[in-house]
Amino acid sequence: MAKQLIKGNEAIVKSAILAGCRAYYGYPITPASEIAEAAALYMPRAGGVFVQAESEVSAVNMLYGAASAGVRAMSASSGPGISLMQEGISYLAGAELPCVIADITRGGPGLGNIAPEQSDYNQVVKGGGHGCYRMLVLAPASCQEMADLTALAFDLADAYRNPVMVMADGFIGQMMEPVEFAAQAHPPGSQPWAVEGNRETRLNLASSIHLEPDRLEEHIRHLEQKYLRAQREAVRCEHYETGDAEIVLVGYGIVARILKAVVDEARAEGIKAGLLRPITLFPFPSAQLRALARQASVFLTVEMSTGQMVEDVRLALEGRKPVEFYGRCGGNAPSAAEVLQVVREVARRSTPVLIPGAIAKTEVCHG
Amino acid sequence: MTQANVQPDRGYVTINAEECKGCGLCVEACVPRVLALAAHLNHQGYHPAEYAGSGCNGCGLCFHCCPEPGAITVYKLARVAAA
Amino acid sequence: MAEVPTGYTVLHERPKAFYDTFERKGDLQGQTHYCPGCGHGLAHKMIARAIDELGIQDRVVAVSPVGCAVFTYYYFDTGNVQAAHGRAPAVATAVKRSRPEAIVFSYQGDGDLAAIGTAEILHAANRGENITVFFVNNAVYGMTGGQMAPTTMLGQKTTTSPLGRDAFNEGYPLHVCELLAALEAPVYLERVALGNAKQVMAASRAIKKALTNQVKGLGFSLVEILSPCPTIWKMNPAKAQERVREEMVKVFPPGVYRDRTAEAQTRPAPPPPPRLEELPRLLDLEAHDFTPAADFQPGALDLRIKVAGFGGQGVLMLGEVLAEAGLLLNLDVSWLPSYGPEMRSGTSNCHVRISNRTIASPLVARPTMLLAMNEPSLRKFVADVDKGGWVLYNARSLPADVKAPEGVHVMCVPFTELADTLGEPRAGNIVMLGALLEASGILSREAIDRALEIHVRSARWLELDRRALELGRDAARKELAYACV
DSSP states (O other): OOOEEEEHHHHHHHHHHHTTOOEEEEOOOTTTHHHHHHHHHHHHHTTOEEEEOSSHHHHHHHHHHHHHTTOOEEEEEOHHHHHHHHHHHHHHHHTTOOEEEEEEEOBOSTTOBSSOOOTTHHHHHTTSSSSSOOOEEEOOOSHHHHHHHHHHHHHHHHHHTSEEEEEEEHHHHHOEEEEOOOSSOOOOOOOTTOOOSSGGGTTOEEOOOOOSHHHHHHHHHHHHHHHHHHHHHOOOEEEESOTTOSEEEEOOTHHHHHHHHHHHHHHHTTOOEEEEEESEEESOOHHHHHHHHTTOSEEEEEESSSSSHHHHHHHHHTTSSOEEEEEOOTTOOOOHHHHHHHHHHHHHHTHHHHSHHHHHHHOOOOO | OOOTTSOOOSEEEEEOTTTOOOOOHHHHHOSSOOEEEOSSOOTTSOOOEEEOSSOOOOOOHHHHHOOSSSSEEEEEEOOOOOO | OOOOOTTEEEEEOSOTTBOSSOGGGOSOTTSOSSOTTOHHHHHHHHHHHHHHHHTOGGGEEEEEOSSGGGGGGGTBSSEEEEOOTTOHHHHHHHHHHHOTTSEEEEEEEHHIIIIITHHHHHHHHHTTOSOEEEEEEOSEETTTTSEEOTTOOBTOOBTTBTTOBOHHHHOOOOOHHHHHTTSSSOSEEEEEEOSSHHHHHHHHHHHHHHHHHHHTTOOOEEEEEEOOOHHHHTOOHHHHHHHIIIIIHHHSOOEEEEEOTTTOOOOOOOOOOOOGGGHHHHTTOSOOOOOOOTTOOOOSOEEEEEEEEETTSOHHHHHHHHHHHHHHTTOEEEEEEOOGGGGTSSEEEEEEEEESSOOSOOOOSSOSEEEESSHHHHHHHGGGOOTTOEEEESSSSOOTTOOOOTTOEEEEOOHHHHHHTTTOGGGHHHHHHHHHHHHHOOSOHHHHHHHHHHHOOOHHHHHHHHHHHHHHHHHHHHHHHHOOO
16 A cells, blocks of 8 residues: 555554454543544444543443454543553453553643653553553554554454553654555454353353452463563564664654664764664563673663653663663653763763773673 | 142242242232241251242242342243133 | 142243353352342342343343442353443443444442442433443442442431431432433433332333333433342341332432433444445545656755744644655655644644655754744744755844854745735745745655645635745745845
8 A cells, every 4th residue: 555644643543443443432632632533533434433432431441341342442542541541451451351542642740741751651561550460562653653553452452362552652643654554454353252242152251350369360370471471472672773782772652763863873973872662662672682781881761751661671681781861851852962962971981891892801691 | 730629829939948048028029928937047047938838829029029030930820721 | 849739830930041050159159149138139130031021132241330239240141241330331332332233231339320430321321322221229338338329318327427428528319310311312211119019010110121222222221220238228128128118219219200212213223334445445545646757866855844833824734745745756754743732822833854765753953944934933943954954934034133043045035925915824834835845946846736735625725825836936936036045
């Protein structure tokens, strides 16, 4: 199919429909509203359902109902609305119901503002709801990835029977870029475990309750195994100029786009910089980061927050190498120029270990 | 159906004593007053309802007022074919 | 069990819509988990009988609440979905919309429906969802051990209203049927009671009617069931029944609060879904036919454009046309707006990048072109313009105290005034676009024209914009003729 100039938010909806999604339940919020608007237009055209719910609380529970009935269903919101959805997400994970939610992030806490921020990382990746569950989280960095990762999100949701979040900042949601959509449309299907209101599915039950402690523990262990499997099988990340990188920048979403420009400029100055861009935030590309720690001397995490993903970078590296952080927030994106300045500073401070010989003498290789 | 001289009851009730919780709502509902809670206890420790064995009019109210799915079954006298 | 004498046939027995044994329950699989004399068992049984009588067992999906009835799925041999506290109407909404052939009911208590789930029930009712709601009102929180419910009666003691519900502190009992009767959409609202056999029989009829309405596709039905809770009320079952009969009905009068079943229209079946092959057309994904001229050679192109102005001056649209034209020429493009309140008032801007290489960051910090539709935008961004770049400003000259950076080309043209001559000041953005194209020599005329066609749907506006474009080109030619760059 030919490339379309399209907003990231709109690309989500069209890709979702091509991926077989036929239900959208949501509540408007800036900067995610174009998703609801596009769904209101296109879902009925595709023979699907669009309902503007009375709140995000209702919207996520409608997802629960639609997922119970075995249809591919989605919603979208931004930070404040995602906060309200956390209850439902916990139930969805507990009942093993697949669905896709897009979080087009904005500034917080509280009402914050509507400008882009990446401060939903903790509530989305670490799980803002109760219980031992995880969400699979995909972080697009372009409009093309808004389309591609939305389609992937539906497949992952089904494969893991778990809600999947597509988390993009307001920039990615609002911007337009050329997007090439899937050539083949996925037919809307059904699920053997779904409750469809017919004889074949009459014995099915969608529920998150397990009254007996042993039974609940068994269920939680089962969920845990799925998340471990995701960590083995579902990790995605992009390496950019990491082959010989001594400073590894780590960033996702729009920040990664800026960091690519930074890498190019830093290399032009002779600083061996590279970028590792997590595409899945859970499962997190920990092993990939650890592998880079063999050659790199320092990591610099850049986020549009005061530092949320950086904790996962530190956990991944387990102290092997220093992890520096640079963040902007409140709706400000770091410019390439200011990050480049930070890179120069980090390079200068790390100079002793940037000498190849020194690395050979001092580095202990792990794993 | 050959007891020529005795008019049979129009209805009959059976109570599954092990499903009965002894709430007594069937006793309250029974129009001909032929249900009562037994003096003995069932294995859960409730006094189950008991049918006196005769006098049921088959109205079914005991069934409708019983909160348990299958504790009470009500029967009606089958239409006797013209002899 | 006693032997049934010969000559009797079964009149009433365990409804088929219940499982034979309640295996999900764990122990005592012949009984419910409800306390002796509880109204829930009665309500379950009436629903199960109605399902049997309507012959809909295979189609039913029961949505269970949080509260004593959380385990409804132990009992109904139907599809079952267990919902979060208060959310059953939202869940039921989506189950029904997903599977319109299903018969979907939610079964909720007073805390679930009338406290934490007020929004969900109100809006499901207001949307007229074709679902059935059974609302069991026993004026107290049973499962959590006797706390106050929204329907607790004035003076009624609960563990959280230990002195009795006081209107000044806890407000009044909530009347759900009356509340929902204020809405247009519901077709059937009835309150029934379980206070004696007669009331139970009336309740049974109401429950069947509420399910029948859904089978007929008539819309939203709700039956409120005043129900005894002997354990929490600390009464024996007969006394609890008496309380329903004597006290509750005075606070919550039974009756039909809405019945439009006679005049309600059956909902039309959804149209058949389109074939998958039709989706690209339905999703507006068909290609825009355009072939770049064979001699189009962009060379090394890296346009970083910032368009800025007041909301309503068309700055976002100007950027879109530029980006679309770039894409038509097979270049990589990005368009990034400032958004939100700015779209409606105040200043607005967008970042456009057009490049023959893959674009890393769509943010434009150092524009090669600044298109400033007004003075605040000029002042805000002029210093950022890269050497060799262009500033196009919507006035005859720069303000006296504003100076473009060295090596930056400046073109000051009153674009909006020019657009006035077309009778449409809102076309000022396109006049400016024309000037930009002329001044910079970027992007082909055909691509811009096709991009305009794609983005301007109205024929009148398209014609106007084409004239505006030419006006801008002419103005730029004149400027350039005089210009000393």
